[in-house]
Amino acid sequence: MSMEKSTGRRAFEWFEARLPIVSFIDNAVGSKYPAPKNLNYFWNFGSLAGFMLVTMILTGIFLAMNYVAHKDMAFDSVERIMRDVNFGWLIRYMHANGASFFFIVVYVHIFRGLYYGSYKAPREVLWWMGLLIFLAMMATAFMGYVLPWGQMSFWGATVITNLFSAIPLVGDSIVTLLWGGFSVDNPTLNRFFSLHYLLPFVIVGLVFLHIWALHLPGSNNPTGIEAAPADKIPFHPYYTVKDAFGLGVFLLFYFAAVFFAPNMLGDPLNYVAANPLVTPEHIVPEWYYLPFYAILRAIPDKLLGVVAMFGAILILFVVPWLDTSRVRSANFRPVYRILFWLFIINGLILGWCGSQLPEGLPLILGRVTTFYYFFFFLVLMPVVGWMETPKPLPASIGTPVLKAAE
Amino acid sequence: MANMAPAHAPVSPGSDGETRRDFLLHTTVAFGAVGAAMAVWPLIHSMNPSADTLALSSTEFSLANLQEGQAIVVVWRGKPVFVRYRTAAEIESARQVEIKDLRDPAADQDRVKKDKDQYLILVGICTHLGCIPLGNKPMDPHGDFGGWFCPCHGSHYDTSGRIRLGPAPNNLAVPPYQFLDDTTVRIG
Numbered sequence: 012m013s014m015e016k017s018t019g020r021r022a023f024e025w026f027e028a029r030l031p032i033v034s035f036i037d038n039a040v041g042s043k044y045p046a047p048k049n050l051n052y053f054w055n056f057g058s059l060a061g062f063m064l065v066t067m068i069l070t071g072i073f074l075a076m077n078y079v080a081h082k083d084m085a086f087d088s089v090e091r092i093m094r095d096v097n098f099g100w101l102i103r104y105m106h107a108n109g110a111s112f113f114f115i116v117v118y119v120h121i122f123r124g125l126y127y128g129s130y131k132a133p134r135e136v137l138w139w140m141g142l143l144i145f146l147a148m149m150a151t152a153f154m155g156y157v158l159p160w161g162q163m164s165f166w167g168a169t170v171i172t173n174l175f176s177a178i179p180l181v182g183d184s185i186v187t188l189l190w191g192g193f194s195v196d197n198p199t200l201n202r203f204f205s206l207h208y209l210l211p212f213v214i215v216g217l218v219f220l221h222i223w224a225l226h227l228p229g230s231n232n233p234t235g236i237e238a239a240p241a242d243k244i245p246f247h248p249y250y251t252v253k254d255a256f257g258l259g260v261f262l263l264f265y266f267a268a269v270f271f272a273p274n275m276l277g278d279p280l281n282y283v284a285a286n287p288l289v290t291p292e293h294i295v296p297e298w299y300y301l302p303f304y305a306i307l308r309a310i311p312d313k314l315l316g317v318v319a320m321f322g323a324i325l326i327l328f329v330v331p332w333l334d335t336s337r338v339r340s341a342n343f344r345p346v347y348r349i350l351f352w353l354f355i356i357n358g359l360i361l362g363w364c365g366s367q368l369p370e371g372l373p374l375i376l377g378r379v380t381t382f383y384y385f386f387f388f389l390v391l392m393p394v395v396g397w398m399e400t401p402k403p404l405p406a407s408i409g410t411p412v413l414k415a416a417e
Numbered sequence: 418m419a420n421m422a423p424a425h426a427p428v429s430p431g432s433d434g435e436t437r438r439d440f441l442l443h444t445t446v447a448f449g450a451v452g453a454a455m456a457v458w459p460l461i462h463s464m465n466p467s468a469d470t471l472a473l474s475s476t477e478f479s480l481a482n483l484q485e486g487q488a489i490v491v492v493w494r495g496k497p498v499f500v501r502y503r504t505a506a507e508i509e510s511a512r513q514v515e516i517k518d519l520r521d522p523a524a525d526q527d528r529v530k531k532d533k534d535q536y537l538i539l540v541g542i543c544t545h546l547g548c549i550p551l552g553n554k555p556m557d558p559h560g561d562f563g564g565w566f567c568p569c570h571g572s573h574y575d576t577s578g579r580i581r582l583g584p585a586p587n588n589l590a591v592p593p594y595q596f597l598d599d600t601t602v603r604i605g
Binding site: 070076077094095098099101102 | 449459460462463464465467468469470
């Protein structure tokens with residue numbers, strides 16, 4: 012090949028020699044990142060989460076151009092966005108429903124990691140970074156929900172900040188510090204807006220750490236066994252195309268909600284302006300907090316309830332050591348696999364309990380499911396991993412396919 | 418299953434050397450680019466004036482208390498609008514100018530309403546860089562041509578609000594307005 016390099020090519024190489032950003036991206040999610048060839052559609056949800064993060068930041072920036080973080084004007088400014096700002100309704104519905112769809116995507120992503128053992132050595136820190144992102148998302152979503160300053164915003168903020176009053180000795184001082192006053196008021200709204208704008212960029216930073224930690228061992232795969240170089244294909248174009256297709260399917264669902272049922276996941280009471288003198292009869296958090304809310308209410312003690320609620324998330328950090336099985340993928344673990352699906356159903360029931368008034372059946376069911384939640388992690392995970400006989404693992408990712416082809 | 422087609426089956430190029438795969442790639446990228454542009458438009462358009470801002474685009478005011486030689490400032494779309502009750506001498510001096518010598522040629526008659534020659538209504542924003550020229554109050558500087566003088570960069574406007582000296586390129590703009598009756602004006 013005696014072809015002369017084109018001017019564009021030479022300019023590109025000049026730039027790359029000084030700031031190799033294209034190679035950096037190519038190494039991270041491009042043709043230089045070898046990924047196992049057997050990733051199934053559950054592996055789409057990582058890039059979907061990244062897409063939702065960008066969508067939330069973009070729509071959020073434009074909402075912030077029209078939002079007023081003042082207790083007397085916040086509610087009206089949101090209504091102005093809905094009625095007067097060009098496409099304001101679209102941007103706000105994309106943002107509000109985007110939060111729900113971001114959580115749907117992230118929950119699938121987390122449960123995929125849990126099912127296929129993606130948290131096990133050597134991916135523990137990768138798992139931790141993901142959990143930190145999850146925690147930052149919960150804080151961001153909570154503060155974002157406060158901003159419209161409706162009844163649910165106000166009373167949600169009151170209840171959640173009051174959780175910290177359960178801390179012995181310093182609890183009340185901490186709550187006063189969070190509020191910047193003696194109740195949820197204008198200073199609270201101002202700082203929540205500031206932090207709601209900041210935290211997504213912290214999440215972006217954590218995403219970089221998450222991807223960095225991913226690239227040392229590489230992606231896990233549905234078999235859970237190490238992928239040999241022969242069993243890997245370049246991320247681009249194979250998985251960029253697959254992710255793009257998955258994104259298209261995902262967007263159908265996302266925009267079906269945005270255009271046809273934009274308030275389905277929201278509480279109608281948040282279209283009533285905040286009133287510090289009247290608590291709504293039934294306060295419910297957004298759906299993505301409901302299982303944890305049910306755990307909080309299942310325990311008839313203020314401090315222990317709060318500890319259990321936070322513990323339900325923090326326990327995920329030690330899952331790599333609670334799980335004693337040497338096999339990653341639940342596909343090869345006949346007993347654990349059943350317990351895992353029970354855990355998923357258990358979580359859905361917990362969520363339902365969280366949406367109901369805490370009395371009668373929902374309370375009893377909430378207690379049973381809270382028990383199973385912790386029993387699963389603290390007892391079943393270590394014991395089953397120890398006693399279970401896993402199915403034989405294939406010698407390589409390609410082996411079962413080649414055998415079937417013979 | 419030994420006759421499985423290899424994953425990278427060569428795709429035969431068409432007569433112009435383009436393969437089916439090239440076609441698919443280019444249409445996909447084109448659709449993606451159009452889709453991205455359509456997705457960005459609502460975000461950008463949200464920065465344009467909103468419905469409540471556009472609703473404020475007309476202002477009414479009365480000339481009943483304005484005396485000859487006086488000027489008032491009315492706010493229209495957040496901008497100052499100069500309303501000047503000109504004296505006969507000011508109108509005379511504005512009409513004696515050789516129009517073709519002006520930087521932004523315009524006849525004084527075209528800058529006022531017929532039979533309302535005394536009322537000069539202008540957007541009070543210097544066409545140079547947006548400052549508000551002085552000249553509405555008696556003690557203000559009026560510039561070398563008896564109209565307005567912009568203190569920012571020294572533009573002089575005459576008694577018809579036309580640029581005569583200094584860096585501004587255009588005359589002070591005449592906003593769209595109409596007389597609802599003898600003394601009531603609606604701008605916008």
